[in-house]
Amino acid sequence: MECAAKGSGRTRCTGAATRPCARCGAVAYCSLSHQIEHWSSHKHECDRLEQQMESVHLLNDFPFTFSQEATVQICLKQETRCSFLSKRGIHQKGMWMIECRCGESSASFDCLRLNNSWDLPRNLYPCYAPESQIPVQLHSWSDYYNWRCIPLDSPAALLLHWPLTIYHAAQLVGIGTLNPEVCDKLYLHYLGPEKELLQLDVFGELQALFPGVHIHIELVGPAIPPQRDGEKISISRYASSNEDQSTCKSASENAILSTQSGITSAVTLQLWHGLYHDRYRDIVKDSSPHLVIAPNGGIAAYPSWLPSIELIEKLDVPAVFTDYCEEACHLAASCIENVISRSFRLPVQVNPFRQPIAVEDSVLLLPCYSNCFVFGISAASSMVVTR
Template identity: 60%
Template sequence: MECAWKGRTNRCLGPARRRCGGCGAVAYCSASHQISHWSEHKEECDRLKQHMKHIDSLNEFPFTFSIQATIQVCEKRETRCSLLRKWGIHQLGMWLYECQCGTSVASFSCSSLTDNSWNLPDIMCPCNETVSSPSKHFCTWKEYYEWRYIPLDSPVALLLHWPLTIYHATQTGLGSRISETNQKLHIHYLGPEKELLQLAVFAELHALFPGMDVHIEFIGPAVPQCRDGQSFTLRKYARCISTDCSCRSTEDVSWGLHTSKSATVSMKLRRGFYHDCYRDIVKDSSPHLIIAPNAGIAAYSSWLPTIELIKEINVPAVFSDYCEEACNLGARYITSITGSPLSFPIQLNPFRQPMVVEDSALFLPCYSNCFLFGM
């Protein structure tokens, strides 16, 4: 936890151990920094106090490791590294990017396109086609795990929150209009970073959207120059480590019992900001939905022309962020630009990543893709 006034004027005097008596969500290194911050903090204090009342629901997951991955990581009795080591996946495959000692996104330019291994046995991961198509819209991790026959001690949700958030955002942003896509779902995915190094997990969209061609344009400044314009198709699920599993086959597979072999999950990488790239992108791919995970809208001035563009083209857009307060700030920013209310309000994402962000700026638990809202 950092001092909420860090970097403003005077250097911090030590660890941030002095918590705000009103909200309890922020901390300071000294009384002087707390006093200095009050003119800003007083506007958010009551709001953060209300957020703090929701801690139990934020930490509520069905997994056997939920307490370790939430409360104990917050209290520094566990770390991401220690949990990944217990699962035997620390710094392996796609898990390499799930802790602070992992490879950075910058390495993407000189790495393979995507690592397609779960580094887990077949019983612990979705490495093959589904037994049946979804019979309903999934609303919880438990429902999804039961459908995929994954035990609740499997950590795969730590990576699957990317495709499951797309799935949930599509249901929220498009609703019944998904039937109007003619089995071709085009998504513009803004600001990808770590997920660029975990692309194999997006093959799960084959299972979540059976029989549908899903095309995703990944657009953002983190896409390396040498990958700009690169296209590829995910033909198989990420593999397990069981040597006798059918996912080890080199032959192409059909994606589910009720799907067409022609159904695809295809991707294209675009370097740059959305408002700069849009005119070129829509020559190939007009979006049904725009998604911006962990957007940080209020934190980056580059969002202004992008929000203006999204309003102009009138395409449903879903944003996520690490905590409710970040969404509040982002929502206020959007409404100030567009002059219109949100199309759907801030809501908890049931498919948020089930491990808290380490060393967040708030005592309030933060999760990747924690809350969603849209315009």
């Protein structure tokens, strides 16, 4: 962890940040002098961070058998992401390639969908359609795992947090329940994809989460390779393992693939290189969005978000954002509120479908998880469900 005063002090850092703030415990310093120098800035956030630290037990609360290992032990550096994945035989394999630092350094977004397998035993992931209709609403990982008949020792949630966060965002803004215009088609604008570009096949689970609905997702961001700009990808099957594809195919033939009306779900993706406000006119030639979603947006950290937020404001559609910790969401919400003129009716709240493994070496001592917190703005004409 870096010293909270790094770059702002009059002297260089003297070493590791081993002096936590005695009040909030969320930031640390390399020396007493840096801590004293930084107080003029930190005092404005200290109380807020102290309140956020009180939610640590809630953020670490998952139903999985590996929860302690993936949360507390990683935060305390008793475990690493690499060791967690290695124990399960999935280190640098398939869609897991990007889930650790050594994988991040060797992965290339030029190779989208080349490593698209689970590399898990078939009973540990959803490679076929559900055996029963989706409940009225899923509220937790326990609900989802029980519905999809996956044991709680399965690490599949580490990848499934992408489609489940989309599902949760749609539920929060009333899509599928309170928006009658969304019947058999759902158009999403998905901003700033990065890691998920090497895990695209996991979005096939949206077929189960939105039965009978054709889902079209426009993925827009600088991380998309320029040579893949405009490319369309159709996901007609659930992601499977290289070893078990025939078994999964057989199982899917006997499972429930469609709604009572007989309409089969489908997922299509289209890739767009660049920033949302620059590419919007190209994108909407095919579809206008029902929902804009920006996972792990880092809105407060990147000034390039400002014109995109201004565009979303003009579109008058619901927009949902996520980030790694509550503080990042608080700062992002402040940025957004300075731009929008309509209601900010989806307050910052914990995402029940956040990725259940802690981020290593985060800037704050707050536990950080991918898609950890969710917040958003509503369309003037839509009703937002808050919790």
